[in-house]
Amino acid sequence: xxxxxxxxxxxxxxxxxxxxxxxxxxxxxxxxxxxxxxxxxxxxxxxxxxxxxxxxxxxxxxxxxxxxxxxxxxxxxxxxxxxxxxxxxxxxxxxxxxxxxxxxxxxxxxxxxxxxxxxxxxxxxxxxxxxxxxxxxxxxxxxxxxxxxxxxxxxxxxxxxxxxxxxxxxxxxxxxxxxxxxxxxxxxxxxxxxxxxxxxxxxxxxxxxxxxxxxxxxxxxxxxxxxxxxxxxxxxxxxxxxxxxxxxxxxxxxxxxxxxxxxxxxxxxxxxxxxxxxxxxxxxxxxxxxxxxxxxxxxxxxxxxxxxxxxxxxxxxxxxxxxxxxxxxxxxxxxxxxxxxxxxxxxxxxxxxxxxxxxxxxxxxxxxxxxxxxxxxxxxxxxxxxxxxxxxxxxxx
Numbered sequence: 001x002x003x004x005x006x007x008x009x010x011x012x013x014x015x016x017x018x019x020x021x022x023x024x025x026x027x028x029x030x031x032x033x034x035x036x037x038x039x040x041x042x043x044x045x046x047x048x049x050x051x052x053x054x055x056x057x058x059x060x061x062x063x064x065x066x067x068x069x070x071x072x073x074x075x076x077x078x079x080x081x082x083x084x085x086x087x088x089x090x091x092x093x094x095x096x097x098x099x100x101x102x103x104x105x106x107x108x109x110x111x112x113x114x115x116x117x118x119x120x121x122x123x124x125x126x127x128x129x130x131x132x133x134x135x136x137x138x139x140x141x142x143x144x145x146x147x148x149x150x151x152x153x154x155x156x157x158x159x160x161x162x163x164x165x166x167x168x169x170x171x172x173x174x175x176x177x178x179x180x181x182x183x184x185x186x187x188x189x190x191x192x193x194x195x196x197x198x199x200x201x202x203x204x205x206x207x208x209x210x211x212x213x214x215x216x217x218x219x220x221x222x223x224x225x226x227x228x229x230x231x232x233x234x235x236x237x238x239x240x241x242x243x244x245x246x247x248x249x250x251x252x253x254x255x256x257x258x259x260x261x262x263x264x265x266x267x268x269x270x271x272x273x274x275x276x277x278x279x280x281x282x283x284x285x286x287x288x289x290x291x292x293x294x295x296x297x298x299x300x301x302x303x304x305x306x307x308x309x310x311x312x313x314x315x316x317x318x319x320x321x322x323x324x325x326x327x328x329x330x331x332x333x334x335x336x337x338x339x340x341x342x343x344x345x346x347x348x349x350x351x352x353x354x355x356x357x358x359x360x361x362x363x364x365x366x367x368x369x370x371x372x373x374x375x376x377x378x379x380x381x382x383x384x385x386x387x388x389x390x391x392x393x394x395x396x397x
Contacts, residue, residue, distance in 0.1 A: 023047040026360045031314040032267040035287050035301050038308045041356055043287070045311070048351055048359035051332060053397040056364045058390050059093035066385040067177070068116040068130070068321070068373050073123050075378040078149075079385060080130060082112030088153060089391055091377065101156035103145055106135040109172025114142075115179040115321075115373075117187075119218070128156065129218070131177045131189060139168030142175045142191045142209070146218065162220030163237070165191045165209030169199055174245040178321065180258075182215070182251070186223045188239065188258060189214040190246035193282065200283045203242055206234040211282060213246065213260060213274055215239040227277030242280040242306065248322040254335055255355075259310075261322055261339055264288030265296060267314030271339070272307065273355055281306040287314055311357040317344030321373030327380030329395050338363075340371030340384055347371050347384060347394070363394065 026047035037043050065082040072078055077089045084105045085098035105113045111133030119127035126149045134143040147159035165176075174192030182188060193203040193211030203211025206228055214237045215223045222229060222236035229236045240260075248261025248271075258274040268288025272280055285303050286296050302308065313319075322339040339348040345368050351359035364371075370387035377383050381395035 023049060026362055027313070029315050033287070033289050033314060035314070037287075037312075038302055041358065042309065043312050043314060045357050045360050048349070048361050050330070050349070050361060050363075052330060054330065054363075054395060055397050056367065056384075056392045056394045059091065059393055060089065060095055060391045061389050062093075062095045063087070063089070063385060063389040063391060065112070065387060066372060066389065066391070067112060067114050069375050069383060069385050069391075070117050071375060071378055072118060073378075077375075077377075077383060077391070078116060078118060078128065079391075080113040080116045082114070083107045084113050086113070086116070086130075086156070091379070091393065093391065096153065099149070099153070099155060101147065101159055103132070103134070103159050103161065105132045106140050106172070107133070111140060111172050111175055114175065114177030115190075117179050117181055120181055120185055126151075127218075129179055129187060131175075131179050133172070133175045133177075134161070134164065136164070136168045138166070139170040140172060141165055141168040142177060142189075144179065144187070144189055144216070144220065162218070163189065163214070163216055165189075165212070165214065167208065167210070169194045169196075169210075171196055171199070176243075176246045178247055178249040180249045180251065182258075183256065184223075185218065187216050187218060188249055189216065190243070190249055190260065192245035193243065195245070203244065203282050204279070204284065206231070206238055206241055209235065209237075211241065211243045212238050213240040213243065213249075213258070239276055240274050240278050240280060242282050242284070244282040244286075247320045248339060250322050250324050250337065252335075252352075253324050253326045257355075259322075259324075259337065261319035263318055264312070264314075264316060266291055266293070267316055269313040269316045269319050270309035271311040271319070271337070271350070271357070272309050275307075278307050279305060280309075287312045288316070310355060311350065313344075317346075317348065318342035319348070320371065321375070323375050323382070325376060325382065327376055329380040338374050338382060340374045342370045342372065342387070345369060345371075347374060364392070
């Protein structure tokens with residue numbers, strides 16, 4: 001590029017920034033493939049930058065491979081650790097002893113004690129719901145359990161497994177593992193397709209619990225109105241299918257829609273808006289390639305009847321827990337989607353308008369942490385946990 005063209009490009013970028021607040025693309029690395037997006041803004045959207053000052057403060061480094069975090073009514077947090085412990089953490093960084101009474105988890109590979117939520121009526125019921133990987137005679141699987149947190153907060157009472165995403169498989173990868181309450185008090189659960197090529201086709205099967213978003217009651221039963229109820233050879237608990245490994249679930253506060261994030265292989269990490277009964281394509285279509293560098297299947301990215309992601313990343317950032325921001329501490333973050341990334345080593349802030357991503361920012365990238373989950377605290381700040389054992393508070397300075 002000549003010096004004159006460089007100057008013209010710089011002027012053009014400055015003009016765009018002045019008009020929209022957008023900067024150049026946040027992603028600077030080369031993609032793994034030459035695949036083209038289906039529409040403008042589906043990937044590598046323009047960067048945005050938070051105008052107000054903010055900081056990520058480390059509250060504690062005493063956690064051990066934390067995986068899920070959720071708020072308690074008094075502002076403290078209930079946190080899962082992958083190897084099988086639950087702990088309570090305060091906003092000043094104090095961490096409790098492990099809570100007992102939890103069924104055994106299989107923490108090999110990517111398994112363990114995973115996503116967690118408290119019941120909407122927790123102050124009265126003290127009920128807790130969580131996802132874990134369970135070893136069964138038929139293989140390992142994603143399971144959902146519930147139990148009551150004791151008054152002294154030292155144990156879970158009456159722990160009961162309410163759902164198992166069968167079939168089991170003798171592998172230890174891609175369990176999914178997020179859990180979320182909908183507005184009716186039912187549970188959304190995410191599962192993975194267990195990674196291996198032999199299990200991948202089950203993501204496309206509506207008679208399998210693998211590679212799905214599932215909607216069940218708090219007793220583990222299919223929710224009335226689920227899209228596959230009454231259909232032959234279909235599981236009534238399924239809500240959507242064609243997923244790879246879903247570690248992100250969140251409800252859009254503006255529209256009430258369910259949003260989801262999932263890992264691609266090499267590239268092709270996705271953000272999807274989930275609609276009941278829809279097929280999200282894996283492994284038939286994907287913007288990623290095999291770890292070997294080969295194409296996945298036929299190497300196609302679009303096909304009639306299969307949903308396109310709202311947004312995708314190539315190369316991968318490995319999207320894990322996510323949440324929409326609804327607080328008042330950072331007004332410019334209102335209704336933005338915040339996604340913890342593992343291999344990306346940052347928190348992705350996605351600005352969304354009309355169900356499209358129009359801006360992306362990478363927060364706390366200089367911390368070099370694997371951000372496993374993120375939630376909004378009762379005080380309106382964001383709180384994130386990392387694989388390295390940290391709990392962060394993220395808010396204005």
